[in-house]
Amino acid sequence: MTAPADSFARDARVIGLVAAGHTMSHMFVFLLLPLSVRMHDELGFSYLEVGILAGAFSVGAAVCQTGIGFVVDRIGGRAPLILGVAVLSGAVMGFGLVSSFWAMLPLAVIGGIANSVFHPADYAILSASVAEHRMGRAFSIHAVAGNAGWILALLGPDLADIVGLKGVFLVAGGIGIAVSFALLLQSRHLESADGRARRREQGGSTSDGIALLLTVPVILLFLFQMFHSMSLGGIRTFGIPALHDLRGFEDTVIAKALIAYMVAASVGNLLGGWLVDRTGRPQLVFFGAIGTVFVAVNIIGAVPLPLYGVVPLMMVSGVAHGAIMPTRDLLVRRISPPGQMGKVFGFTSTGLSIGGFMAPVLFGWVMDAGDPSWVFFGSAAVMLLAVATFVETNRNVGRARATA
Secondary structure (H helix, E strand, O other), X not given: OOOOOOOHHHHHHHHHHHHHHHHHHHHHHHOOHHHHHHHHHHOOOOHHHHXXXXXXXXXXXXXXXXXXXXXXXXXXXXXXXXXXXHHHXXXXXXXXXXXXXXXXXXXXXXXXXXXXXXXXXXXXXXXXXOOHHHHHHXXXXXXXXXXXXXXXXXXXXXXXXXXXXXXXXXHHHHHHHHHHHHHHHOHHHHOOHHHHHHHHHHOOOHHHHHHHHOOHHHHHHHHHHHHHHHHHHHHHHHHHHHHHHHXXXXXHHXXXXXXXXXHHHXXXXXXXXXHHHXXXXXXXXXHHHHHHHHHHHHHHHHOXXXXXXXXXXXXXXXXXXXXXXXXXXXXXXXXXXXXXXXXXXXXXHHHHHHXXXXXXXXXXXXXXXXXOHHHHHHHHHHHHHHHHHHHHHHHHHHHHHHHO
């Protein structure tokens, strides 16, 4: 018996499929950084080189993401999502077959281009296929799935103890290929007939789409995404080697602390969505959360705490960081006219990609300069810029709808 188009079972299937792809995206993009100590020791890479490789994923995504958003609004997100998972998986498998920085760099760029599909495709599929009254939960689960990818990447040092450094890349890429085949087999569920009809009716012209992207709220949200990505990226990219150098913790131990951070962030994703729905005041949720992160990150960088002091602070920071994400996604949705979500998410997510490139390069340079505490102080400082752009985006949010 076929489930009706707006049934819970169908929505759960769509959310699960999209979430699986999002998990792969985050796992692959983050995979290099937990392995940075081993790449430094075994392959002779500098931390800056590891940062450049990680940043190259973001460069590839930044170049293509806005264009992919227009494509998704025109043809739907199903085909780009499946192809993106497959190509990204292949690029990561390639890391396991080479050993030099210059061989890995083009693979990272190719992987970044493939990774450009996820935000525009994911949100377009969810918006076109999931019932409106489940949309908030769909976005929260999507964010949690991304965190699951970070957590899987943090298991890289443990997996390297079993299969070796190169084996990690081969195993991870193989998992991604399997997920891409699963998405292909279930692809008919990734967009409903009603969703296709709405997309064709509401897509708008290319010139209208470009005009929308040049409105003040969309540009401000682009900047917010960039600064937020940089502030978050400091901890996620070089938190392991920074705490290794500052406190002498082993990389596998710090990876477990970051896993705790990401689990806490998943709790924060769900808690933030509930608070926003409950209070109707996303700005209050945002300011409370980002203020908590600011204080916790500065304490981690400034105070020589033992591991049992660092882990609770990281978990508090994780919950607060997670709570920010639903406020961000709902703000993008408020700005996006019907049928335009792919391009708005694609363009603003380019800010995420640019921040994702700048963070590992900047903080890799900080690590090589021998001042790892600035991984935490610098992350906190960039949060202040994110706050400023968030405030201005909210002030101007009504203009985008008036322009569209």
